[in-house]
Amino acid sequence: MDAQSIIAKRIALELRTGMLVNLGIGIPTMVANYVPDNIKVFFQSENGLIGTGPIPEEGMAHPLLTDAGGQPVTALPGASTFDSAMSFGLIRGGHVDMTVLGALQIDGKGLLANWMIPGKMVPGMGGAMDLVSGAKRVVIAMQHTAKGKPKIVNKCTLPLTSIRPVDLVVTEMAVIAFPEGRATLMETGPGVSVEQIVAATEAKLVVPDKIPTMQL
Amino acid sequence: MIGGFMGVGTPERIIDELVRQGKRNLTVIANDTAVPGRGVGKLVDAGLVRKTIASHIGLNPETQRQMIEKKMEVDLIPQGTLIERIRAGGCGLGGVLTPTGVGTVVEEGKQKIEIDGKSYLLETALHADFALINAFLADYLGNLSYALTSRNFNPIIAMASDTTIVSAEHIVPVGLIAPDHVVTPAPLVDYIVANG
Numbered sequence: 001m002d003a004q005s006i007i008a009k010r011i012a013l014e015l016r017t018g019m020l021v022n023l024g025i026g027i028p029t030m031v032a033n034y035v036p037d038n039i040k041v042f043f044q045s046e047n048g049l050i051g052t053g054p055i056p057e058e059g060m061a062h063p064l065l066t067d068a069g070g071q072p073v074t075a076l077p078g079a080s081t082f083d084s085a086m087s088f089g090l091i092r093g094g095h096v097d098m099t100v101l102g103a104l105q106i107d108g109k110g111l112l113a114n115w116m117i118p119g120k121m122v123p124g125m126g127g128a129m130d131l132v133s134g135a136k137r138v139v140i141a142m143q144h145t146a147k148g149k150p151k152i153v154n155k156c157t158l159p160l161t162s163i164r165p166v167d168l169v170v171t172e173m174a175v176i177a178f179p180e181g182r183a184t185l186m187e188t189g190p191g192v193s194v195e196q197i198v199a200a201t202e203a204k205l206v207v208p209d210k211i212p213t214m215q216l
Numbered sequence: 217m218i219g220g221f222m223g224v225g226t227p228e229r230i231i232d233e234l235v236r237q238g239k240r241n242l243t244v245i246a247n248d249t250a251v252p253g254r255g256v257g258k259l260v261d262a263g264l265v266r267k268t269i270a271s272h273i274g275l276n277p278e279t280q281r282q283m284i285e286k287k288m289e290v291d292l293i294p295q296g297t298l299i300e301r302i303r304a305g306g307c308g309l310g311g312v313l314t315p316t317g318v319g320t321v322v323e324e325g326k327q328k329i330e331i332d333g334k335s336y337l338l339e340t341a342l343h344a345d346f347a348l349i350n351a352f353l354a355d356y357l358g359n360l361s362y363a364l365t366s367r368n369f370n371p372i373i374a375m376a377s378d379t380t381i382v383s384a385e386h387i388v389p390v391g392l393i394a395p396d397h398v399v400t401p402a403p404l405v406d407y408i409v410a411n412g
Contacts, residue, residue, distance in 0.1 A: 064364045070224065084372060127295075
């Protein structure tokens, strides 16, 4: 399995029936491909849709039915549509049970930077700041390193998305949580050793005695 | 203010007319600037926009180019804050208090207010001379309903402008849109343009 599929599949195991879930663009979108058969969740697209379904078959796209990236989607039976104030009321108001987002950097306390690289990439924060501030649970889907450099760092050098720490980081190498504000290794990726994870992580990791491997 | 999310729900026909007339020095308040050749992107392509207030411009390289070359001023605002500032503007509120952006660069220059031990930013209301919106159905009085994800900013900006111009996919007789299905009530709409 490639890195992105490992990440998406592992995060899909966090889903519980009845959850309202918002997926960001990129690896987070792939989580929808791995929802376990016995789990039924509602996916939200922040442009105004609950009940987002798979990408339509060729020729079946509706021009007025898109996801937050502007790409054609479908609406499952039971879906609902609404305006942007309602959509962000859901997000900020704590009605979204879980959001899955990408990251540029995460620090040792779980603080996230994912919306700009000053002087290089200034796309705007879109809905990211509201999602991190308001969702009940924030899960990060990202590759462990970028061009060989750790993305889990002591302190974010890029502008923060929120002062609310994320709850879980899932990479192809590890699952990391932040109990008591400290990055803690919860699971190792398939075929990855604790030493390899520590070497690929700049932030200090709490390493418990027994660490299970991801059950994918 | 212009409705739409990545061009979905943007009144293309009104945008085309603005481009044809060369209406320049515009300040555009919209979720995004779509992509070149689509929606708000057409105004950017034509060099008509002096200032953009949006949540995301990442998929429009032309907006980024004009911003970097300082041909266009760009204010980037979290999407939930942007829509709520517009909603406030349309509802007679001076602004809103939001936790979004506290402790980030968004906080700079803003008043921070603590309520029950939690910090909020005071975000002021936004109002516009014109709202250019897209609806699926409009009746002859101006009652509007929307389709799928093309609703987005449209009903909110319809309230926050001096003059609201709607372009509709279908213009239908009064009474055809059931009262329960009207999203934007007729008195908010000043002009209707057919899309076809």
